[in-house]
Amino acid sequence: MKKNIAIITNAKEDSGVGSRAHQIALHMPKDDDFAIHTIVLDGGRNTLSVDGSATGSIAPWPSILGTKSISWMRLAKNIPAFEGYDLSNQTLSFIANTRTPSVVTVHDIIELTNPQHPLARLLNKRLLGGITKANHIIAVSEYVKKEIVRYFRISEKRISVIYNGVNEDFKPIQDFKKTISYHELVKSLQLPKDSPIILSVGSDHPRKNLATTLHVIAKLKEQYPNILLLKIGEPGFLDARKEFLHIVDELALKDNIRILGKISQEMLLDAYHVADALLLPSYQEGFGMPVLEAMASGCPVVCSNATSLPEVVGDAGIMHSPDDVEGYAKSISELFESGGIKESFIAKGLQRSKMFSWDKAALQTLELYKKYL
Numbered sequence: 001m002k003k004n005i006a007i008i009t010n011a012k013e014d015s016g017v018g019s020r021a022h023q024i025a026l027h028m029p030k031d032d033d034f035a036i037h038t039i040v041l042d043g044g045r046n047t048l049s050v051d052g053s054a055t056g057s058i059a060p061w062p063s064i065l066g067t068k069s070i071s072w073m074r075l076a077k078n079i080p081a082f083e084g085y086d087l088s089n090q091t092l093s094f095i096a097n098t099r100t101p102s103v104v105t106v107h108d109i110i111e112l113t114n115p116q117h118p119l120a121r122l123l124n125k126r127l128l129g130g131i132t133k134a135n136h137i138i139a140v141s142e143y144v145k146k147e148i149v150r151y152f153r154i155s156e157k158r159i160s161v162i163y164n165g166v167n168e169d170f171k172p173i174q175d176f177k178k179t180i181s182y183h184e185l186v187k188s189l190q191l192p193k194d195s196p197i198i199l200s201v202g203s204d205h206p207r208k209n210l211a212t213t214l215h216v217i218a219k220l221k222e223q224y225p226n227i228l229l230l231k232i233g234e235p236g237f238l239d240a241r242k243e244f245l246h247i248v249d250e251l252a253l254k255d256n257i258r259i260l261g262k263i264s265q266e267m268l269l270d271a272y273h274v275a276d277a278l279l280l281p282s283y284q285e286g287f288g289m290p291v292l293e294a295m296a297s298g299c300p301v302v303c304s305n306a307t308s309l310p311e312v313v314g315d316a317g318i319m320h321s322p323d324d325v326e327g328y329a330k331s332i333s334e335l336f337e338s339g340g341i342k343e344s345f346i347a348k349g350l351q352r353s354k355m356f357s358w359d360k361a362a363l364q365t366l367e368l369y370k371k372y373l
């Protein structure tokens with residue numbers, strides 16, 4: 001008789017943590033001992049669905065009581081009984097307090113170590129409070145594993161590292177500049193002809209270190225007056241976007257930036273192809289999906305040497321300390337000027353990205369189900 005396992009998510013398929021839950025379920029090998037089900041807790045719509053069918057809902061609560069986080073906790077009470085639970089990200093770990101056996105995937109614990117707002121710390125402690133109660137913990141990088149051990153004071157033996165994979169759609173497009181997609185992108189974003197283009201993907205959270213990104217662009221502007229930064233991603237919170245725009249004005253970069261919000265995966269793939277490099281000088285990343293997507297797409301990576309990024313990039317990208325504006329600018333200039341250097345890092349990135357697959361991640365996850373669920 002098969003054991004029914006529920007993979008639970010509270011995020012959309014096109015988000016970072018939601019993508020992993022979806023891809024693990026999609027790539028899970030067939031096994032005679034397990035039947036995999038997907039549960040979605042939609043805190044925005046206040047609904048719960050099992051395998052794509054709505055099975056429950058809750059009445060919305062007013063004001064701060066109606067936040068997604070509180071809705072997740074209310075919806076979780078209506079999760080049907082299963083023989084095992086895969087809690088696909090750390091904000092669902094509270095379910096491990098009442099549902100067992102369970103494994104929980106931790107993408108990062110930034111909500112605890114560096115919350116966006118002091119008042120969020122208490123709620124985050126509640127949401128992440130079941131991490132140590134799970135039968136086993138999956139970390140998406142060795143860095144995250146070390147952070148879990150350091151913060152929660154638990155044994156490394158309770159944690160397995162299973163890296164993210166990369167969606168198969170992220171791959172090189174031959175002769176991209178001859179495609180309709182390229183010409184549509186140039187037209188829609190009004191990209192100047194022959195402008196060097198740098199890509200930034202992510203939120204405006206201070207840990208993303210966008211101040212350094214902007215100072216690098218300002219430095220490069222001295223040599224390349226028409227350089228362009230494509231900034232992709234929602235702000236995350238308004239104060240960070242205000243600070244970002246303040247620095248843009250301060251450095252007189254208004255004409256050198258295109259700010260996009262959330263875009264489709266197809267458009268993101270096009271952006272990786274139109275860019276000369278991805279720049280990610282983050283202070284803190286649990287994994288760093290943009291660097292993996294860029295490498296798989298054939299876009300050179302220039303990033304910080306902090307936290308998880310060296311694990312993902314290896315020797316396939318150019319790394320500097322997070323605040324090394326001069327170093328980033330010099331390396332990007334070398335990419336612009338030397339086709340040989342650029343092609344070398346493209347080739348290294350393509351090879352490196354093959355190490356990260358959802359098939360591999362799903363198989364490793366299944367092995368943990370067999371041991372702990």
